[in-house]
Amino acid sequence: MAIPKKGSRLITVDGTIFRWRVRRKPTYCQGNSWGPMTFSVELADAPGRVLLASLPCSRPDAWLGERTIAIRPALVTATVRMALGHGWGPRQAxxxxxxxxxxxxxxELMNGQPPAYDVPFMRG
Structure with a gap:
């Protein structure tokens, strides 16, 4: 399985270039805040095993007001390092x-800083 190049971003982690992407639109479950915020990562130059990272929060564009987080390059870099430490082999099939x-x-990934969750305003 490969990540589409359109909408993806390149990032260098410890000298290796990866491509990462957040799904453009939420799935139905993600839109209802039933599913977690996810992003995927793969090697930029060769096919291999994709990393699918799930976060303990909803997408910012979820239809229901739940806590959300923005995925920034620092979080992607730290997640790639953690996945490599847990046995992810990006060059493996x-x-x-x-x-x-x-x-x-x-x-832990954000150097001891608690995640900056955003709770959207809910109209009632």
């Missing part, structure tokens, strides 16, 4: 490598 991050994982 195979199914996607699922990495479900928790709140404590996010705090």
């Amino acid at each position: 195979g199914n996607a490598f699922d990495l479900a991050l928790t709140d404590s994982d996010l705090t």
Whole structure:
């Protein structure tokens, strides 16, 4: 499985170039805040195993007001390093490598800073 080049961004982690992408539109479950915010990462220059990272929050464009987080390059870099440490082999063939991050994982990845969640204003 490969990540579409359109809408993806390149990032260099420890000298290796990766391509990462957030799905353009939420799935029905993500739109209802039933599913987590996800992003995918793969090597930019060769096919291989894709990393699918799930965050413990909703997408910013979810239809229901839940806590959200913006995915920034620093978070992607830290997630790639964590996935490599957990056995992700981006040059290997195979199914996607699922990495479900928790709140404590996010705090650790952001150098001890708790994640800056955004809770959208709900009209009532």
